[in-house]
Amino acid sequence: FVAQDAVQDSCRLYEQRIKTFGGLDVALLGVGRSGNIAANEPGSGIQSMTRIILIGNTSREEMENSEQTKETIPPCSLTMGIATLLSAKSIYLTAWGEEKAEIMQKVVENSITDTLPASFLQTHPNAHVVIDLGAAHHLTRIEHPWLVTSCQWSDKLVRSALVWLCQKLGKPILKLTNKDYNENGLSELLALYGSAYNANIKIFNDLQHTITGWPGGKPNADDTYRPERATPFPKKVIVFSPHPDDDVISMGGTIRRLVQQNHDVHVAYETSGNIAVGDEEVTRFMHFINGFNQLFADSKDSIISNKYKEIKTFFAKKKESDFDTRDILTIKGLIRRGEARIACTYNDIPLDHVHFLDLPFYESGKIEKLPMTEKDVETVRALLQKVQPHQIYVAGDLADPHGTHKKCTDAVLAAIDEEKKAGAEWLKDCRIWMYRGAWAEWEIENIEMCVPLSPEELRAKRNSILKHQSQMESAPFLGNDERLFWQRAEDRNRATASLYDQLGLACYEAMEAFVEYKPL
CATH class of the missing domain: 3.40.50.1360 (Rossmann fold)
Incomplete structure (x- = not known):
């Protein structure tokens, strides 16, 4: 001192x-x-x-x-x-x-x-x-550039400007007038479109066409203005999930829709998520294993007994600065695998369609991860070659404070690039959709597909998130947001639906939003 x-x-x-x-x-x-x-x-x-x-x-x-x-x-x-x-x-x-x-x-x-x-x-x-x-x-200058300077008006920028104007005036899109445009710095759009009516109709239709109850495409339907193509049907789909719960947090309702509409859905969990499990979860499972062994197996089993004592002793002496042993990390990974399997079974995804990739970059045992390497990319690429999907869903939620989402998505996109260089035929008929939800939501000007959820579907989504019991109140990495992940997901999905409603489009309980990624 x-x-x-x-x-x-x-x-x-x-x-x-x-x-x-x-x-x-x-x-x-x-x-x-x-x-x-x-x-x-x-x-x-x-x-x-x-x-x-x-x-x-x-x-x-x-x-x-x-x-x-x-x-x-x-x-x-x-x-x-x-x-x-x-x-x-x-x-x-x-x-x-x-x-x-x-x-x-x-x-x-x-x-x-x-x-x-x-x-x-x-x-x-x-x-x-x-x-x-x-x-x-x-x-x-980034969010509302029309308030700062003259703009090069893309469709997305026009959509952003009209949504901003609607929110500022408390009006739906189709009620905006020439006066509204002129008095709020958007007279350039009147010159571009000729009238408020023309601009309103254009953006209203653009937003209307993002809404679909058929995220895999509607068979035998005109898909000219639909986000996804009608054929092939059914589609082979891979949902890449950075952690073993991001799939249901971010697009749980869409996953259920895809399964119910008979698409062949695979879920790939890219990391073990083992550092995001509290010690008390390991203790709870070890108590169960020890009790099970005493009741139904050889209670003198030295392997189980010794491992139980070893872990119990480690936790008793563990300091806040200590990192878990490899055995404890393995047990924590098994806990998350079990939860992911239960959630997939709840969503009617067969267990042979559930893939645990355990990408090596994550396995540092620390918050700081290892650099992504060719081995991570090749692991993802092998799954892509095996399934040859028509649809891929990846995390676009890159605000994850520890960077796991970004590295996982980088690995998927790098694997896709390698397949493209190799001239993979399956990639020519594949679309890539990016989801958010765990940490943020897509801005409405960027949304290209929005899947509505009924109250029952939103409740089912919550139930699938709750299957990940280790990520409830005791989850170590909730970030700066005090809400639990199921609460964040519901709030964001309801907010998206509310925004569409305020703009004068359909009124739904909740909506999950996606942006298409197009490889160069």
Whole structure:
């Protein structure tokens, strides 16, 4: 422990050293979800200098999620102050991913305030913001560019603008008028389409054509304006699921539709999901195995007895910073396999159509994963060659904070690219659909297929998610959203249906949305 006075003296000395060496040339910063830069929590003033500060709950959660070790985050931190950072000749603020989009919009576009410390960077004459498209998503120039400049109007941008106008005015699409367009910065569209009526009809029909109760295509029907083609029927389908529950969380209703409409549905679980199982789940299963052994088998079985004692001893001595043994990770993987099989059986998918790929990149035993390699890609490719699907569903939900979704989807797309290079015939008659749901939902301007769910179908989807018992209240990685995964899925699916309803289209209980991926 260091005396408080000594810490303060060190902070003052640090500031003096900066001045002695000519000041800061460059400050390279990230931004936290509460708008903090460095450890300057909300409330930090523009005159603040290097000091000790209490770490807020939001920052603590972020640190715990991002740290590659399980070491406990200390309650306090030493940090450069706002004034210290602003003294730098150049400042670069960086942010990556959709989970930073909301805070970046506030930092860049909202008023300067000490409740948002990063907003003080607006006062610096040489501050730069370096972000990817995900983090820039809510900036006006990205989300609503027509409010900033003249636009090159694509169909998606027109759809986005009209949805925005409908939400702003509280009107359905077909009730928008020329006056509405003119008074809200969309007069360019009137010149492009000739009238509000023409633009309204065009976008209304585009949205109407995204809705289908036949995600695999409707046989013997005109498919000119349908998201999926009518033939071939039935289709061979592979649903790739990064973790052993993403399939039902993100598209559980669509999976049931595909099965009920007699398509040949396979589900491929790309990773074991073993690090996302709590220790108490292993203890519960080990109690069962030990009890079963005593009742129905040889109670003196040394293998089971010794393994039970070994795991029990490990958990008794386990510290927060300790990683699980390979045996415990294997048991946790078995738990998730069992849950996935039960969910698939509930959805009438035969167990010989359930594939556990166990991609090697995931098996680090830690939150930080190994690099994706050719072995991951070849594992996926082998399944594609075996099934030769007409439809592939992959995760487009890349906001997963630990990056597993992105690596899994990259592996699938890389395998598809390899098949394309090899001239695979099956790929010529295959469509690839990307789903979301676990961490975010598709923006309506991007949706190309929307599958409606009745109240009964939504309830069945919830039941299939609940089959994954280890991912309920005790799930270790729920992220920044306090809702459980089944709650998130239902809220997002209902919100999509509500948006279609508000725009004047059909009114459903819930809807699952998809975007088509087209390989180059």
